[in-house]
Amino acid sequence: MSIDSMTRTIHRVSGNDIFVAETGTGPAVVLLHGGGPGASGVSNYSRNIDALAQHYRVIVPDLPGYGRSTKGVDQTDPFGYLADSIRGLLDEMGIDTAHLVGNSYGGACALRLALDTPDRVEKMILMGPGGIGTTRGLPTPGLQSLLSYYTGTGPSRDKLATFVRDYLVFDGSAVPDDVIDNRYQSSIDPEVVANPPLRRPSGPSALKTLWRMDFTRDKRLSTLQTPTLVLWGARDKVNKPGGGQMLVDRMPHCDLIITSETGHWVQWERADLFNDVTRSFLES
Numbered sequence: 001m002s003i004d005s006m007t008r009t010i011h012r013v014s015g016n017d018i019f020v021a022e023t024g025t026g027p028a029v030v031l032l033h034g035g036g037p038g039a040s041g042v043s044n045y046s047r048n049i050d051a052l053a054q055h056y057r058v059i060v061p062d063l064p065g066y067g068r069s070t071k072g073v074d075q076t077d078p079f080g081y082l083a084d085s086i087r088g089l090l091d092e093m094g095i096d097t098a099h100l101v102g103n104s105y106g107g108a109c110a111l112r113l114a115l116d117t118p119d120r121v122e123k124m125i126l127m128g129p130g131g132i133g134t135t136r137g138l139p140t141p142g143l144q145s146l147l148s149y150y151t152g153t154g155p156s157r158d159k160l161a162t163f164v165r166d167y168l169v170f171d172g173s174a175v176p177d178d179v180i181d182n183r184y185q186s187s188i189d190p191e192v193v194a195n196p197p198l199r200r201p202s203g204p205s206a207l208k209t210l211w212r213m214d215f216t217r218d219k220r221l222s223t224l225q226t227p228t229l230v231l232w233g234a235r236d237k238v239n240k241p242g243g244g245q246m247l248v249d250r251m252p253h254c255d256l257i258i259t260s261e262t263g264h265w266v267q268w269e270r271a272d273l274f275n276d277v278t279r280s281f282l283e284s
Helices: 049-053 078-092 105-116 141-147 157-168 177-187 190-194 206-212 219-223 242-250 271-283
Strands: 007-013 016-023 028-032 057-061 098-103 121-127 228-233 254-259
Touching (some): 016 078, 028 105, 049 271, 078 105, 078 206, 098 105, 105 121, 141 157, 157 177, 219 242, 228 242, 228 271, 242 254, 254 271
Parallel strands (some): 098 121, 228 254
Antiparallel strands (some): 007 016, 016 057
8 A cells, every 4th residue: 555556636616626545445544735835635644644544545635726636715714715626625525524634724624523523533533733823913924924925036956945944843964855855846836826725814814813713712612522632843933833732621531642852743743643643542
């Protein structure tokens, strides 16, 4: 079993295409990737798919706006749009309930889906999820780097390498050049450049959008019964690690693991730990 042998399909959801790669058998586990430039499902979870597929049906979509999925995201409620799209994908695939695993942007998608329709989510694992106090105060250096990628002089390989090696991970020297090259090529898709999926809210509805993107303002968080595991890198420069304790304090069934010498990409930097903990949590 390997990533190369995954089944690849395009599903039509509400008039848009969502690309999905999948492998393995068993309970459905949906892996939702982050929102950095050039991100995609399989590339973000390249070190986890094979291990999880030994026990689960692993479903790895490209989120709307990324990879081989239809470009463009509803900027008035981006997390809600992502959640609706993945819920629609589950409907198209005939999946009533699934475990959701989400990193950063994908974590925000998973959390919003669980809040809107908790009956569709068995268990949830979040790695440095977006929307946990990130809309209050100045953006972190990592978030500033991410949000400025398509502005100013526009996208470049150097800008992408800086984001990935200086902000996304703890040890930038561990990121191979081919990871940078592949993400850069994906990031300069003309449709993405014209309509970046992740950007600062602007216009008359900006304040309302920011409120929608901040889960700490959502009262449903304190009543969500979904068993949840949060993993957060202690050296995360994109989303502040303090968000993990905030979730533990507000969610009734939430556990937290803080990993040392780890940045925003826990599932990649600490793959063995992540794979073991994920299997243990989902099986418990």
